[in-house]
Amino acid sequence: MLATPPRLGAVRLVAVDGPSGAGKTRFAQRLAKTLGAPVVHTDDLLDGWADQFTFWDRLERLVLAPLRAGKAATYECYQWERGAFGGAPVTVEPGPAVLLEGVSSARRAVRPQLSLAVFVTAPDDLRRSRVLTRDGDDVAFRSYLEQWRAAERQHFAAEGTAAYADVVVDGAAEGTDEEFQQIWRPAPG
Numbered sequence: 739m740l741a742t743p744p745r746l747g748a749v750r751l752v753a754v755d756g757p758s759g760a761g762k763t764r765f766a767q768r769l770a771k772t773l774g775a776p777v778v779h780t781d782d783l784l785d786g787w788a789d790q791f792t793f794w795d796r797l798e799r800l801v802l803a804p805l806r807a808g809k810a811a812t813y814e815c816y817q818w819e820r821g822a823f824g825g826a827p828v829t830v831e832p833g834p835a836v837l838l839e840g841v842s843s844a845r846r847a848v849r850p851q852l853s854l855a856v857f858v859t860a861p862d863d864l865r866r867s868r869v870l871t872r873d874g875d876d877v878a879f880r881s882y883l884e885q886w887r888a889a890e891r892q893h894f895a896a897e898g899t900a901a902y903a904d905v906v907v908d909g910a911a912e913g914t915d916e917e918f919q920q921i922w923r924p925a926p927g
Contacts, residue, residue: 761909780840
């Protein structure tokens with residue numbers, strides 16, 4: 739990874755994309771530890787459920803533009819329980835690599851600036867079960883979740899994200915972090 743050229747200024751931007759519950763966060767944390775790199779979670783920049791794909795201007799302004807210019811990025815995380823941004827600001831220094839984790843992190847708009855695109859996948863039933871276990875199983879949440887998942891499917895189909903990815907990872911493994919497996923890598927160029 740660190741042998742690839744930087745494409746976001748002097749930063750190697752790595753997108754870890756895939757549908758909800760696939761294992762993106764766990765994979766990104768493992769990769770970040772290996773690279774000694776920070777992780778920016780797109781969910782922290784969403785302004786609620788309706789901002790699933792419209793948050794990009796905020797990400798560009800607060801994170802990508804500063805990193806591209808060789809400056810630290812600073813932002814407040816969305817606090818889902820409060821329905822507002824707040825808390826201690828997060829600062830991300832422009833290092834050799836920065837990971838961008840979350841649904842749509844490898845969208846077409848950023849692809850020319852990515853040094854690596856990873857797509858994490860897992861079976862639909864497992865992903866749904868993971869999300870409900872992680873985030874709760876009340877009726878209101880299920881309604882949001884089903885809308886979210888439908889929008890994800892439409893987004894990934896329109897963007898061709900898995901086909902674009904440099905690496906597709908099997909996020910279905912349970913247990914240790916070492917159980918992630920690369921399941922597909924397209925031919926170069």
